[in-house]
Amino acid sequence: MEERNQWCFACGRLNPIGLKLTFREENNTYVTNFTAGPEHQGYDGIVHGGIVSTLLDEIMARYIYAKGGNAVTARLEVRYRQPTPIGQALTVAGWIVAQRGRFYEMAGEVRLPDGTVTAEGKALVAVVDQAKV
Numbered sequence: 001m002e003e004r005n006q007w008c009f010a011c012g013r014l015n016p017i018g019l020k021l022t023f024r025e026e027n028n029t030y031v032t033n034f035t036a037g038p039e040h041q042g043y044d045g046i047v048h049g050g051i052v053s054t055l056l057d058e059i060m061a062r063y064i065y066a067k068g069g070n071a072v073t074a075r076l077e078v079r080y081r082q083p084t085p086i087g088q089a090l091t092v093a094g095w096i097v098a099q100r101g102r103f104y105e106m107a108g109e110v111r112l113p114d115g116t117v118t119a120e121g122k123a124l125v126a127v128v129d130q131a132k133v
């Protein structure tokens with residue numbers, strides 16, 4: 001991995017308050033695991049919706065980044081299907097739905113260990129010139 005972007009809140013190795021996500025690709029799907037702590041909650045025991053949104057944003061945009069594009073999120077939609085608990089190993093997955101030129105239509109989800117989907121994401125990810133990111 002190149003040394004740029006090491007302070008990314010979601011994936012940077014150097015960010016002391018970041019989520020420090022690591023990723024793998026499985027069957028054309030980009031995947032990370034994350035266990036939220038008390039510092040990530042909104043209501044007691046429940047992961048803050050902004051953090052859930054961050055997880056989905058990251059998994060969808062970073063998949064295109066990992067494929068070599070300078071990817072930015074152009075649009076993000078999150079459907080919170082049920083509260084996401086802290087203290088459980090979440091699986092966050094993202095995949096490509098369609099490509100139109102430099103725009104990728106993406107989808108993603110947050111799952112509990114038993115497979116329950118707590119949140120679904122849709123995103124439009126744009127590939128931009130390196131000078132812009």
Ligand SMILES: CCCCCCCC(=O)SCCNC(=O)CCNC(=O)[C@H](O)C(C)(C)COP(=O)(O)OP(=O)(O)OC[C@H]1O[C@@H](n2cnc3c(N)ncnc32)[C@H](O)[C@@H]1OP(=O)(O)O
Nearest residue numbers: 005008011057058061062065071072073074075124126128
């Ligand atoms: C270390 C790796 C980390 C990776 C994970 C990080 C993920 C992120 O959080 S990225 C940060 C958040 N995102 C951003 O900051 C992006 C900010 N926005 C931009 O840079 C630009 O608006 C950008 C690149 C999306 C599009 O701009 P630009 O390339 O100039 O396109 P532009 O000329 O405005 O639009 C052309 C057409 O593209 C389409 N389009 C452009 N933007 C959008 C959009 N947001 N939604 C839908 N369609 C769009 C439209 O069809 C548009 O035509 P029209 O304006 O007539 O509808």
